Every structure is written in C-alpha cells, then in structure tokens.
Amino acid sequence: MDRRSFLKVCTTVALTSPPLLYGVLRAGESEFKPYKKALLVNKDGKPVTPEEIKPSKEYIFFYPYRSTPCLLINLGRRADPVEVETKDGHTYLWRGGVGPDRSIVAFSAICTHQLSHPTPSTTFINYYPEGKKAKIAKRDLVIQCCAHMSAFDPAKGGKVIEGPAPFPLTAIVLSYEQGKIYALGTLGKEVYEDFFDVFKPDLRKLYGSSRKARELVDVCTVLEMEEYTEEIVRC
Amino acid sequence: MKGMSRRDLLKVAGAGILIGAQMRSTSFATPVKSQGRMLPPPKGKRVVIVGGGWAGVTAAKYIKKEMPSAEVVLIEKRKIFMSCPISNVWLGGLVEMDFLMHDFHTPASKYGYTFINATVLDIDRSKRRVYTNEGYVDYDYLILAPGIGYNYDAWFKGDREMARYCATRFPSAFIPGSEHIALKRKVHNFEEGTFVLVVPPPPHRCPPAPYERAAMIAYVFKKNGVKGKLIILDPKNDIKPKGPGFRNAYIELYGDLVEYVPNAKIKEVDPVNKVIRTTAGDFKFDDANLNPPHRAGDIAWKAGLVNPKTGWCDVDPLTLQSKLDPRVFVAGDASSVKGFPKSGDMAHNHTQTMVVKALVALMKGKDPREAVKAPTNTCYSMVNGDPKEAIVINVLYDIDLKKGTVVKKKVNVENRRSKQLATATFEWARALYRDMFS
Numbered sequence: 204m205d206r207r208s209f210l211k212v213c214t215t216v217a218l219t220s221p222p223l224l225y226g227v228l229r230a231g232e233s234e235f236k237p238y239k240k241a242l243l244v245n246k247d248g249k250p251v252t253p254e255e256i257k258p259s260k261e262y263i264f265f266y267p268y269r270s271t272p273c274l275l276i277n278l279g280r281r282a283d284p285v286e287v288e289t290k291d292g293h294t295y296l297w298r299g300g301v302g303p304d305r306s307i308v309a310f311s312a313i314c315t316h317q318l319s320h321p322t323p324s325t326t327f328i329n330y331y332p333e334g335k336k337a338k339i340a341k342r343d344l345v346i347q348c349c350a351h352m353s354a355f356d357p358a359k360g361g362k363v364i365e366g367p368a369p370f371p372l373t374a375i376v377l378s379y380e381q382g383k384i385y386a387l388g389t390l391g392k393e394v395y396e397d398f399f400d401v402f403k404p405d406l407r408k409l410y411g412s413s414r415k416a417r418e419l420v421d422v423c424t425v426l427e428m429e430e431y432t433e434e435i436v437r438c
Numbered sequence: 439m440k441g442m443s444r445r446d447l448l449k450v451a452g453a454g455i456l457i458g459a460q461m462r463s464t465s466f467a468t469p470v471k472s473q474g475r476m477l478p479p480p481k482g483k484r485v486v487i488v489g490g491g492w493a494g495v496t497a498a499k500y501i502k503k504e505m506p507s508a509e510v511v512l513i514e515k516r517k518i519f520m521s522c523p524i525s526n527v528w529l530g531g532l533v534e535m536d537f538l539m540h541d542f543h544t545p546a547s548k549y550g551y552t553f554i555n556a557t558v559l560d561i562d563r564s565k566r567r568v569y570t571n572e573g574y575v576d577y578d579y580l581i582l583a584p585g586i587g588y589n590y591d592a593w594f595k596g597d598r599e600m601a602r603y604c605a606t607r608f609p610s611a612f613i614p615g616s617e618h619i620a621l622k623r624k625v626h627n628f629e630e631g632t633f634v635l636v637v638p639p640p641p642h643r644c645p646p647a648p649y650e651r652a653a654m655i656a657y658v659f660k661k662n663g664v665k666g667k668l669i670i671l672d673p674k675n676d677i678k679p680k681g682p683g684f685r686n687a688y689i690e691l692y693g694d695l696v697e698y699v700p701n702a703k704i705k706e707v708d709p710v711n712k713v714i715r716t717t718a719g720d721f722k723f724d725d726a727n728l729n730p731p732h733r734a735g736d737i738a739w740k741a742g743l744v745n746p747k748t749g750w751c752d753v754d755p756l757t758l759q760s761k762l763d764p765r766v767f768v769a770g771d772a773s774s775v776k777g778f779p780k781s782g783d784m785a786h787n788h789t790q791t792m793v794v795k796a797l798v799a800l801m802k803g804k805d806p807r808e809a810v811k812a813p814t815n816t817c818y819s820m821v822n823g824d825p826k827e828a829i830v831i832n833v834l835y836d837i838d839l840k841k842g843t844v845v846k847k848k849v850n851v852e853n854r855r856s857k858q859l860a861t862a863t864f865e866w867a868r869a870l871y872r873d874m875f876s
Contacts, residue, residue, distance in 0.1 A: 317869030327865050339832055339850045349858075350865045351783075351816045352832045352850070365834055365848070367787060367814045401876045436858045436865075438830070 234295045235376065237388035238267030239421045243275070243377075250383040251425050253277070253302035261330035263312065263321055263431050264423040266375060266386045270406055270416035271395060272312040272321045273375050273386075274346065275425055276330050276357050281305045287360035287391065289370045297360030297390060301379040309375035309386065310361045313394055314348040316368040318401055323409075326432045330357065339438050340364060346372065349438040361391065386423060476554065476573040483508045483801055486568055486575055488558050488737060489583035490514030490542055492523075493770030493785040493793075495874045497581050500794040502549040505801060510551035511575055513558055513568065514542060519875070520614035523782035524867045526647060527820045529611075529622050530654030533864070538614070540875040561741040563763055579797060582743065582751070582760075583769045583789075584735025586612065586643045586780070589749065592731045593707045604709040608728040612643050624725055625655050630665040631724030634714060636704065637672040641750070642732040643771050644781045646831070649677055649684040650819040651727070656692040657823040666724070667695055671702040671716055680819060683829035683853035687821035732780075734772035743768065750774035755843050757796035757806045758788065769793045777835070777846055779815060786870055787813040812837045812844065818863035826860035829853050 243251045243264060256262060258279030266273050282300035289295075300306045312328055313320040319327045328348040331337040337347040340354040345364065347354045353366030361372035374390040399406065399413060406416040428435060477484075485501055487494045490512050498512040519540040527533050546553035556570035561580070568575045588610055590601035609617035625633075635655065637648040652670050659668060677684045677698070688696040702718035707728060714721045714728075733749030743760050745752045751768040752761040755775045760766040770785035778784055791811040799809035815833045820826065829852055836847040852859065 317873050319865055319869050325861055325865070327862055338852060341850075349862045350869045352814070365814075367791075401872050434858075434861060436862050438852065438859065438862060 234392070235388060235390050236393070238386075239419045241266055241386045241421045241423050243384040243386065243423050243425050245425055246430075248424075252382060253304070253307060253379070253384070256302075256307055256425075258306070259332050259334075261332065261428045262425050263428050264309075264386075264425045265420060266309075266423050267389065267419055268395065268416065269418045269420050270410055271398065273309050273423075274312045274328075274330055274357075274428075275309045276307070277302075278306045278308060278344065278358055279333055280358075282308055282358045285359050287362050287371055287374075289392065295391060297374055298376065301377045301384065303379075307377065307379070307384065308357055309377055310346065310355070310357060311373035311375060311389070311394070313373070313398055314350065314353055314368060315363075315370050315372060315392070315394055316348065316351055316353045316366070318394060318398055319348050319350040320398075321428065321432050322405070323432060325434045325436060326428060327436045329428065329435060329437055331437070337438065347438070349436050352438070473569075473571075473573040476570070476575050477511065477552070480509065480576050480578050482578055484577055485510050485579045485581060485797065486577035487512045487581040487583060488561070488568060489585060489735070489770070490516070490519065490553075491583060491585050491770060491785070492521075492782040492870075492874070493585075493789045494581065494583035495519070495542070495545065496786045496789040497583065497769055497794055498551045499545055499549045499874065500790050501798065502551050504794060504798045506550070508798070508801060511554060511577075512542070512546065512551055513554045513556055513570060513575070515555070515557040516615070517555065518542075520618070521782070521867070521871070522612070522614045522644070523870075524863075525611070525614060525618050526650045526654045527863070529618070529625060529651065530657050530820065530823045531626070532654075532820065532823055532826055537867070540871060545875055558737050559740075561737065563741060563766065566765065578765070579801070580766045581769050581793065581797070582738055582741060582766055582772065583785075584737045584772050586732040586771050587735045587739075588613070589731040589733045593704065600709070604707065604728055604730075608709055608726045610729045611727065612638075612647070612729060612732065621727055624727075625658050626662070628659065628664055628666075628725055629662075632666055632669060632722065633659075634669045634671060634721055634723040634726040634728075636707075636714065636727070636729045637670060637674070638729045638731050639673045639703070641774070641780060642729075644817075645678065645779050646680055646684070646817060646819045648672075648729065649680070650821065652696065653684065653687050653692075653819070653821040654823065655727075656688065656696050659695055660692055661823070664695070667697055668692075669697045669699060669721060669723070671699050671704075671714065671718070671721065673701070673703040675700050679817075679831050680829050680851060680853055683819070683851075683855060684821065686853070687827075687829075687855055691822055732771075738768065738772045741766070744772075745774070748774055754807075756792065756810050756837065756839075758793045759796065759806070767793050767797055775844065777844065778813075779817070781815065781817055783817055783866075783870070784813070784815045786874070787815060807839065807842065810837060812847070816866060818859060818866050820860060820863055821855050822860075825857050826863075827855040827857055828859040828863045829855050830859050830862070 256277040262275035284299040353368035354364040410416040521538040556572040560569040611617040611621040702716035706715040771780035795809040796806035832850040834848040
C-alpha cells in the first residue's frame with residue numbers, strides 16, 4: 204500500500220468512526236499501518252468481550268499475519284494515549300487502551316531485539332500482571348523478554364524500559380465497536396520481514412510454506428498464553 | 439610470538455623454521471609484501487575487520503545496516519564459525535555440535551559485505567594495510583577483533599616445546615576448534631582419579647566459563663559414575679561471578695565429586711609429571727584442563743596496539759578506538775574497558791552499540807562519542823544436565839559523557855538454578871546466532 208492510498212484509508216476510517224479521528228490521523232502522519240480489519244473471537248468463535256480478558260492473565264492472538272503473535276492485555280486500569288519515542292528520537296502517538304475502561308491493549312509479541320516470540324513449545328516474552336513482578340525488571344505491569352532481558356511498558360505504548368531492545372514493541376491498533384474488539388493495523392516499527400526471513404524453516408513446519416505463513420487474517424482467535432504454549436519462561 | 443616484529447618473522451621463515459601451525463610455511467616462502475593487492479584502493483569509507491568472531495561478524499552486519507555506502511571487508515582465517523559461548527553446554531552433551539556451527543557466507547551475502555577467508559599475517563598502520571597469506575588489503579578504518587591468545591610464556595618462560603607439549607596434551611579450549619573436541623573426549627572417557635581444572639587469572643575470556651565448565655564436567659562424571667574428583671584451582675579468593683549459584687550447584691548436585699580450591703595461584707605447571715604447584719599447595723592429576731592466562735590475540739601484538747603491561751589493547755572506553763591509533767577500533771575480548779567482561783554477549787553488544795555507532799559517526803564527520811549507546815550484558819551458565827538447569831547475570835550500563843566512561847547502572851543476578859533459565863539459555867544463544875548468521 205502506498206502512502207496516498209494509506210492516507211485514504213485513514214481518512215475513511217476517521218470519517219466513519221469519529222472517536223478515532225484524532226488518534227488515527229496523528230498516527231497516520233507517522234507510523235500507522237492498516238491491515239485487514241480483524242474480529243477478535245474466543246475459542247468458541249464468539250466475539251471476545253472485554254469481561255473475558257482478565258487483568259491477571261496474558262492472552263495471545265495472531266495478527267496481522269496468521270503466523271505473527273500478539274499479546275492481548277487488560278491492564279486493569281485506563282491507559283491514556285502517549286507519545287512514544289523511539290531510540291533514534293522519532294516519535295509517534297500511541298492511542299491508549301480500548302474497551303469500556305480503556306484498559307485493553309495489544310502488542311506484537313515479537314521482541315524487537317532478536318525476534319524471540321511465543322511458539323507452541325516455549326515463550327520467553329511475557330506479560331507480568333499486577334502483583335506478579337518480573338524478577339529482572341523488578342516490577343509488574345511489564346512485558347519482559349527472558350532471552351536478553353529487554354523490558355517494555357504496555358501502558359506506555361510498548362516503549363523500552365530497559366535492556367538491549369533498540370525500539371518499542373510494535374503496537375497493534377485495536378478498536379472497540381458495539382461490544383466487539385477489532386484489530387485494525389500496527390503502529391510503530393515492524394519486524395515482520397526479518398521474522399519471516401529468519402524463521403523460514405520453523406514457519407514452514409508450522410504453516411506449510413512461507414506464503415501460507417504470510418496470509419493476512421480477518422478473524423483472530425484469542426487464547427490464554429498457557430493454552431497456546433507448553434512452557435512459559437519467566438525471569 | 440609476543441614482541442616479534444615482521445622482520446623477525448621473515449627471518450625465522452627464511453631459516454625454514456616452522457613457527458606455528460596456523461601459519462602456512464608456503465606463506466613464508468614468498469615474502470608477504472610481494473603478494474598482490476586483493477581489492478582496489480579504498481575510497482574513504484572502507485572498513486576492514488580483522489577477525490570473524492562475535493565482535494567481527496556483528497560489526498560487519500551493523501556497519502552495512504547503518505551505513506550502506508560503507509565498504510566492509512571481513513577477514514577471518516577459519517573455514518567455519520564455531521561458537522565458544524554454549525560450548526560448555528555442548529561439552530556436557532546437552533546440545534549437538536550443529537548448534538555451535540555457522541557459516542560466514544550467508545550474512546556476507548545478505549548484508550553485502552566482502553568476506554575474505556585468509557590469515558592475517560601483519561598490519562602496517564602507517565600504510566593502513568593488512569597483509570594476509572593471500573595478499574594485502576588497504577583500509578580507511580580498521581576494526582581489530584582478534585579475540586584472545588594463550589599466554590603460555592607466563593608458565594613456561596619462553597620454552598615453546600613445553601608450551602606445545604602442554605597445549606597438545608591438556609588443551610585449554612577457550613579458543614574454539616579442535617581443542618574443544620579433544621577436551622570433550624577427555625571428559626567423557628575419564629573413569630577414575632583426579633581431574634584438575636585450572637581457572638585462568640582475571641581478566642580472562644568469559645569470567646563464569648571455568649565454573650560452568652566445571653559444573654558440566656562434574657555432571658558428566660556423575661552420570662558416568664566416575665570414581666574420583668574434579669579439583670578446581672582458582673587463583674581468586676572466591677567464585678565470581680554468580681558465586682552462590684555455582685557453589686550451591688557443586689555442593690547440592692555433585693557433592694564430593696567437586697573440590698573447589700581458592701587462592702591457588704600458579705607457581706609451576708609440570709605437564710610431564712602431571713603436577714601443579716600453587717600457593718594453595720601442590721596437586722597431582724591424572725588428567726586436566728590446563729588454562730594459561732589470556733591476553734589479546736597475536737595480531738593485536740603485531741599491530742603494535744597492545745599495552746605490554748596488561749596484555750590488552752588500551753581503548754577509549756566509549757568508542758573503543760585504540761588510544762594509539764584513532765583509525766583503529768578494538769572490538770571484543772582484545773580490548774580493555776573497565777567493567778566490561780570479555781564475553782560473546784558483551785562483544786556482540788558493545789560492538790553494536792558503541793563501536794559501530796562511533797565508527798559510522800566518524801565516517802559521517804560527527805562526534806563519535808555522542809553517537810554511542812549504553813550496552814547491556816546477559817550471561818547464562820548451565821549448572822546441571824539432568825534436568826537442565828541454569829543461573830544468570832544481567833548487567834545494564836550507563837554512559838557518562840562528561841567523564842567519558844561507561845558505568846554499571848544495574849546488576850541482576852539469579853543464583854537460584856532453574857529449568858526455565860536453562861530453556862532461556864538456548865534462546866539467548868539462538869537469538870544471537872540468528873542476528874549474526876541468518
């Protein structure tokens with residue numbers, strides 16, 4: 204998608220959905236990248252309701268590609284929009300949480316350092332809910348990757364708190380419309396091309412081919428992380 | 439070869455004396471300088487990297503990523519990359535050799551740098567020229583990443599025959615290759631008696647490595663029902679870093695199999711009679727892993743960039759530029775920066791956040807010191823094989839631009855061994871191999 208058509212999309216979204224106007228337009232000026240609009244559903248195929256997303260848990264879904272994992276989090280508190288600064292001084296506006304309490308957020312679960320991400324066997328990058336402090340970052344309400352100890356702030360647009368990650372987690376832009384949660388696109392720097400390149404053999408095993416791994420989705424099944432992966436590595 | 443000039447080398451070569459396995463005699467039959475230029479003259483942005491270890495391979499990739507117009511040449515003598523990090527885990531039999539092995543060609547092709555498979559014989563800094571056994575290459579900037587060398591002189595006072603005897607029969611295996619395979623055979627074939635592991639004096643490559651190696655050897659001995667013990671002779675007064683984690687593993691997992699001896703500074707090593715005399719007493723052994731002190735790799739000495747008092751290259755602590763030559767950056771273990779351990783993770787990290795940032799700034803006419811970012815260092819150590827369990831240390835640094843130094847901001851240590859940390863150990867490595875080689 205070129206810049207012109209992408210601005211068109213932004214305008215369309217903004218016109219049809221007035222509450223999004225500020226966020227999307229501001230984001231569109233920087234890093235918003237729309238993908239297929241995808242409905243988040245539970246295991247039964249029914250739309251996920253905000254009540255189903257417990258603040259004490261972490262959830263996974265795949266978006267914008269069928270093979271690219273995301274963390275879905277209910278922070279248990281309102282998350283306001285915030286300017287996110289990348290380490291090279293570039294900034295963009297993260298739109299904050301969605302849902303009745305504006306507490307639901309989502310981020311790509313691919314670490315921006317070296318692409319560690321949840322797999323069916325293990326996950327090293329996890330959300331640490333309130334009261335469950337990460338030992339290394341010494342705090343809760345944090346996303347931490349145990350491969351090299353990068354820590355990200357899910358209440359502040361996924362910005363890097365500490366560690367070797369060079370830029371924030373890619374944010375997944377969500378919308379909350381008539382009780383349903385949708386994923387609309389991404390915000391911030393993406394790592395998908397590197398991901399597809401580096402994990403070619405693994406993706407082929409899981410999805411049959413690189414092409415199949417790159418299929419865009421319009422429905423995302425939300426699972427608890429422990430339902431998806433055998434071993435959750437926390438540190 | 440400490441202190442030997444190029445002229446001396448040629449003299450020796452002329453006399454037909456074989457002086458080291460890695461230097462082919464054919465290279466010396468023809469004077470180095472008569473061999474041809476390998477690349478056209480540089481145009482101002484050629485960076486030659488000597489050494490394709492963790493620092494060198496990282497430097498090559500990230501210079502091309504940050505400044506595609508730079509011409510990057512990586513020179514490495516090995517035919518294949520073998521990782522020193524995780525080699526102890528492999529020694530314990532917990533991972534296949536395939537895990538450690540990587541090719542130089544894929545990243546060179548992907549990121550667009552030139553890979554030259556040759557042995558560097560000399561560096562003439564006045565001409566900005568690197569001589570190899572295949573010919574010479576001129577540079578605008580040089581990244582020297584030769585890793586470590588073994589200082590057997592500290593034990594054998596220039597007796598090369600004895601040094602070779604010791605290195606052949608009791609290989610150190612701190613430089614990847616044949617030595618590692620030899621050590622693994624020793625450990626897995628050991629049935630009874632005393633096996634000694636000598637911890638080199640600091641600073642040495644990978645501070646926790648000797649202790650992790652001891653744990654892996656003890657694990658193999660325990661599994662094989664070895665009747666005997668592993669004696670760790672440490673010149674320091676305690677295990678550092680991750681002392682409690684290693685100590686608990688030795689006591690709780692291996693009991694009498696491991697004897698840790700602190701304050702055991704080497705007085706004499708006698709590999710023929712298998713005796714080591716130390717400040718903590720004399721020790722006879724049946725087999726051993728004898729680790730001499732480390733120093734900067736040989737080529738750093740030939741380039742005249744090593745401080746003979748320390749054995750390492752003095753560098754600016756922010757940019758890692760040599761204090762003797764601002765066109766030369768010393769990345770990885772050969773440099774000496776206060777607070778930086780010599781390790782694969784640290785080499786990868788400071789090369790990416792400091793060396794490359796500084797060098798690219800310099801080539802763009804900017805202040806290199808202002809371009810550098812604070813590094814981090816994460817180091818896992820496997821202490822048990824069944825189940826696999828590990829401990830970890832993680833250090834975050836800060837940059838003090840005013841003082842021109844880097845300081846430790848936060849140190850996290852997890853000394854409670856766990857299966858989760860063992861799983862993370864493998865991902866730590868896979869992720870960095872991905873970064874350097876895929």
